[in-house]
Amino acid sequence: MKLTRRKLEIVSTAAKLFRKKGYNSVSMRDLAQALDIKAASLYNHISSKQEILAIIILEVAENFTEHINTVFPESINSVEKLESVIENHIQITVEKTNALACLNNDWMHLEQSDLESYLVMRNAYEAKMRNIIEQGIQQKQLQDRNIDLVLFSLLSTLRTLHLWYSKNKETSPQLMFEEMKQNLLHGIIR
Numbered sequence: 001m002k003l004t005r006r007k008l009e010i011v012s013t014a015a016k017l018f019r020k021k022g023y024n025s026v027s028m029r030d031l032a033q034a035l036d037i038k039a040a041s042l043y044n045h046i047s048s049k050q051e052i053l054a055i056i057i058l059e060v061a062e063n064f065t066e067h068i069n070t071v072f073p074e075s076i077n078s079v080e081k082l083e084s085v086i087e088n089h090i091q092i093t094v095e096k097t098n099a100l101a102c103l104n105n106d107w108m109h110l111e112q113s114d115l116e117s118y119l120v121m122r123n124a125y126e127a128k129m130r131n132i133i134e135q136g137i138q139q140k141q142l143q144d145r146n147i148d149l150v151l152f153s154l155l156s157t158l159r160t161l162h163l164w165y166s167k168n169k170e171t172s173p174q175l176m177f178e179e180m181k182q183n184l185l186h187g188i189i190r
Helices: 005-021 028-035 049-071 078-095 097-109 112-138 147-159 161-165 173-186
Strands: none
Touching: 005 028, 005 049, 005 097, 028 049, 049 078, 049 097, 049 112, 078 097, 078 112, 078 147, 078 161, 078 173, 097 112, 097 161, 112 147, 147 161, 147 173, 161 173
16 A cells, blocks of 8 residues: 555554554554644544554565565575575564564454454464475474474564564664574574
């Protein structure tokens, strides 16, 4: 969805406020104050706080979905696919820290139709990740481990990376990628 400059500013400011205070604690008045406009003026650009939340969360979810849909069918091996997934998570963390925090913390506040869309994307993403891990085990590229625990370990670390990154923004994305690739895929044992 193409957003106007003003709507993009509203969404960006809202993502920052939602991350800081939580979706339920932010009012339209808070958002208007942060934008230095009247609350009534917001409705010239958006229909509701719910619309803003859906834009934020669904855009990030679509970014993840587009990437996994590109990487999954590629003829590269499972380790390279997982490296690409890690790199994509880092890129989204760096570029959309506030939006990613909203996705992780506030997705359950989406209205039913948007919630269903989000859950379809999330479940498909996790299924493709599970499949990549299974293929890696079958092809002897990955150790034969409990797939659900491997998936949980990878995704829980990547999904919450924004918490660490917000305190360590001076760390380069390339260093994050190299270190996380090593830590998550190869371990830290000497």
